Amino acid sequence: MDDKDIYSERWREEKTRKMFDSSEGRKAFENVFEKTTQETLLKMADEKVLNKLYGTIESGKESLVFLADNSEGKRVLVKIYMTRAGSFRNMKRYLQGDKRFRNIKSDRRSIVNEWCKKEFRNLREAKEVLKCPTPLANRKNILVMEFIGKNFKPYPKLKDVEIENPDKAFEIVKKRYRKLWKEKELVHGDLSEYNILVNNKGQLTWIDFSQGVHKSHPEATNLLERDIDTISSFFNKQGGSIDAEKAKKEILED
Numbered sequence: 001m002d003d004k005d006i007y008s009e010r011w012r013e014e015k016t017r018k019m020f021d022s023s024e025g026r027k028a029f030e031n032v033f034e035k036t037t038q039e040t041l042l043k044m045a046d047e048k049v050l051n052k053l054y055g056t057i058e059s060g061k062e063s064l065v066f067l068a069d070n071s072e073g074k075r076v077l078v079k080i081y082m083t084r085a086g087s088f089r090n091m092k093r094y095l096q097g098d099k100r101f102r103n104i105k106s107d108r109r110s111i112v113n114e115w116c117k118k119e120f121r122n123l124r125e126a127k128e129v130l131k132c133p134t135p136l137a138n139r140k141n142i143l144v145m146e147f148i149g150k151n152f153k154p155y156p157k158l159k160d161v162e163i164e165n166p167d168k169a170f171e172i173v174k175k176r177y178r179k180l181w182k183e184k185e186l187v188h189g190d191l192s193e194y195n196i197l198v199n200n201k202g203q204l205t206w207i208d209f210s211q212g213v214h215k216s217h218p219e220a221t222n223l224l225e226r227d228i229d230t231i232s233s234f235f236n237k238q239g240g241s242i243d244a245e246k247a248k249k250e251i252l253e254d
Contacts, residue, residue, distance in 0.1 A: 015042040019053050029053070032064070034083060036109075040140045041080070049137045049144060053078065057154060062091075062115075062210065067152060068144075070136075075152075077133065081116045081141040083109050091115045094189075097217040113140045115210065122209035125186060129179040132206045148197050148205050155205065158234070159193035166240030170247075172204060173231055178251045181224065185215035191227035193234045224251065 019042070020026045029038065044050045048071035057077075058065035066078040092111050095101050095118065104114050120138040123145065127134060134146040149155050163169055173196070180186050188195075189211030197205040213220050225248050232244040 012039070012042060015045050019045050019050070033080070037080060037083065037141060040142055041078075044137065044139055044142065044144070049139075050076075050078065054152070067147065070144075075147040075149075076136060077145050077147050079116075079119075079143040079145065081112050081143075083112050083141060094118075094211060094213060094217075094219075097219060098214050099216045100214055109141075116141050116143050118212070119143055119208075119210040122186060122212035125184045126180060126188075126206065126209060126212070129183050130176040130206055131203060132209065148199075148207070155197040155199045157194055158196040158198055158204070161198045163235070163238045166235040166238040167242065169204075170232060170235040170240055170242050174228075174247050174251065176204075176206070177224075177227070181215065181251055187213050187215070187217070187220045187224045188227055189213055189223045192230045196231075221252070224248070 016026050016029065016038075020029060029041075033041070041050070041053075050068055051071045051073070052069040054067040054069075056064050057067050061082075063079050063081045066080070068076050068078045070076050092106070095104055095111065095114055098118070100121065101114055101118065104110060117138055120135045120143055123132055123135040126132050133148055135143065136146065137144040147154070173191075177188070177191075180188065188206065188209060190208060191206070195206065195208045197207060199205065211223075213223060217223075228248050228251065229244050232240075232242040232247060236242050
């Protein structure tokens with residue numbers, strides 16, 4: 001082992017110790033993530049993007065979402081896309097149809113890194129027309145964004161709150177979707193009661209833009225219509241009287 005390797009191991013150990021409060025956290029970090037992801041996360045700490053990493057608050061086939069603190073002590077979310085993601089083929093299909101992403105390598109790591117970059121870009125653009133988490137940093141397969149919640153607890157999802165006026169709530173969602181489509185030329189791609197948060201004032205925050213695509217994508221209109229079918233069905237089950245077909249036309253019309 002040369003001096004560079006010795007320094008690297010010492011650097012990793014020191015950064016890992018500072019980032020995690022417990023040996024359990026360090027052990028999970030080392031067991032779940034391969035070396036490149038570990039080093040990317042530790043370098044983000046070195047760059048003062050992150051300071052402490054807490055527990056997982058969301059997990060799925062594609063990613064794990066952690067609660068964390070940045071170097072200023074502000075709470076943030078860290079979304080880490082798994083390089084062995086089971087939905088790798090879907091990622092590739094969504095990316096290849098999006099004109100914003102060209103000449104992407106076909107290996108798994110390159111696809112996952114571009115997928116992470118895509119969500120960062122989608123959030124940045126969507127932020128201008130609706131309420132969603134502010135993207136803060138993106139390195140390879142790691143996305144850091146604003147935490148939408150209080151203390152250590154995210155705001156509840158739409159599916160978990162009592163909705164007083166489903167028709168009015170849907171109108172708000174529809175108007176925001178029209179702005180997303182018309183002004184930013186974007187489709188969310190996975191809008192449902194699971195991907196909208198509700199704060200204590202009843203304000204809606206859209207999350208999880210990883211499947212979002214540009215208007216020019218060959219499946220853009222189908223994805224938008226699927227989103228409206230899904231979210232209108234939810235509100236109708238809450239007592240609403242929403243015409244999904246009419247809503248789609250109102251969003252898509254010039």
